[in-house]
Amino acid sequence: MIDRGLPDAETIETVLASHEGAWDAGARVLSVQDLSPGLGQAAVLRVSTTAPDGRPSQWIVKIPGWGHQSLLDSRDNQLDRREAHFFGSNIPGLLPRGLATPPDATVVSHNGLTWIVMRDIGTALHQRWTPAAATTTALRTALLYVPGTLHPDLLDTPWLEREGYTAYTHHIPAGHDNLDALAHDPQLKALFTSEQVHALHTCLDAAAKLSSRATELPATLVHGDLTPRNAGLDRYSALVLIDWEHVGVGPVGFDLGTFVSLYRAFGGHGELDELALLEVYGRALSDLADTDLRHPAAQGFATAHLTWGLHLRLGPGLTAVRQGFHSETPEELASHLDDIRSGCLRALSWASAAGVDTAGH
Template structure:
C-alpha cells in the first residue's frame, strides 16, 4: 500500500490551489463517459444541502450576537441582515442548483483530504461523501476551508474559478464557466454558511477555546471570512443579500 503521508504533508500554496482547480475538473469525465454511473444509488445527492438542519441555529446565533460582548463586533448590522437572507434562501438555492450540469464529486475536497504528487497529480483521500453534485461544488469546498486547514497565502478566487471553468468546458465541449460559478457560489451560501453559523458559532457561544485566545481568534476569523465570502458570491448564486 502506498504511503501518502509525504504527498498530503506538502504545504498548500496559491499555485498548488490553481493546479487543484485544474485537476478537480477531471471528476466530470467519469459521468460524461458513462452517464449511468451517476445514477448509482449509494452516491450522495445534494451535498451542498447536507447541513440545512443547522439553519435555525444559524438564525438564533445571528440574533444573539448583539447581546454577547465577545461577538457583537463579528458582523455589522447590515451583514447580519444579509446573512439571515442567505440562510432563508436555502430552498431557492437547492432548486437552482438542481438545474446545473452535474458531475461526480468527492464531497469533502479540502486541503486536509488532498495533496499534489511530484508530477502534479491530485491525490484525494476520505471518499466518504463521494456523490453527484453541481459543477463547481468541489472547488467551493476546497476554497471554503483553504485557510482553516493550513493553506498559505491569499487565493484569487475568480482566477481559480476561471481555471476550473475553462478546464471543465474543454471536457464538456461547451462553455461551462457560468454554471461552475453558480455551483461554486452555492456551496459558500449553503454548506459553508450553514456549518459556520450553525455549529461553528454555537460552539463559541458554549465556550469553545474560551481558555485559548489564539485559537478562539482563529476560529472566529474562519467564521467571519467564510461568511463574508458567501456574501461576496451571493449575487452570482441569484441571492439578493445587499450588505
C-alpha cells in the same frame, strides 16, 4: 452510536492475517497511531508493519461509524457505508490521470464492522498549500467531470450522495439563533455589522431556492468534502484525495467551492484569487465538456459558499465558539472567529452570482 476503545496492534494484526490484501502475508504490526479527526465519525489509524523478510510499510486503517459524535450531527444515513462502497466499486479505476486515491485500498469485514485498509500517503497530504498549488487543484478538480461523461450510468449509482449542499441545512435554525445572539455577546457583537447579519439571515433563508437552482446545473461526480485536509498533490502533480464519505453527484463548481471555502481554515497559506481559480476551473471544465460551462460552474461554486460554507460556520461553528470549545487560548479563539467572519463575508460576495438578493427587506 456506541463508543468503543480503539483496536490494538494485536487486533489489527489478526484482521490483516485473516484477509487477502496488498500487505504481506504474516505481516507484523509494529505500532498504531490514532489519527481520528476531531469532527469525524470514524476511527483512523496509522499502522506500521513489517513483512517476514523485514521490509517495512505504512498503512492507514479506517473504521467508519466507530462511534464518535460531533457538533456536525450528520443526518446522512449512508455516511458510514459510502466510502466502503466507493473503494469496493469500479469508480476509483475510472478516475482519469491527474486524479488519484490511496493505493491498494481494500475493504474487509471484522466483527460486524467494515474496515478500509489503504497505503499511507501522508507525504502528499502534508505538503504546504499555496496559491500555486490551489491553481493546480482547480485544474485537477475539473477532471471529476470525466467519469460521468464516459460512463453516464455511473451518476445513477444509488449509494452516491445527492445534493450534498443540503447536508447541513438542519443547522440553519441554530445559525439564525447564533446570529441573533451576537448583539448580546460582548465577545462576538463586533463580528458582523447589522447589515451583514441581515444579509446572512437572508442567505440562510435562501437554502431551498439555492437547492432548487443547483439541481438544474450540469452534474458531475463530486468528492463532496474537498478541502485541503482531504487533498494533496503528489510528485507528479496529481491530486490525491482521501475521505470519500460524501462522494456523490453535484453541480459543477461545487468541489472547488468547498476547497476555497476552507482553504485558510485548513492550513492554506496566502490569499486566493477566487475569480482566477474559478476561471482556471471553468476553462478546463469547458474543454472537457466541449461546451462553455463557466457560468454554471460559477453558480455551483457560489452555491457551495452559501450553503455548505455558511451552514457549517453559522451553525456548529458559532455554536462551538459560544459554548467555549475554542477558548483554551486567545489565539485559538481568534483563529476560529477570523475564519467564521472571513468565510461568511466571502460567501456574501457570491450571493448575487447564486441569485440571492441580500439587499432586499
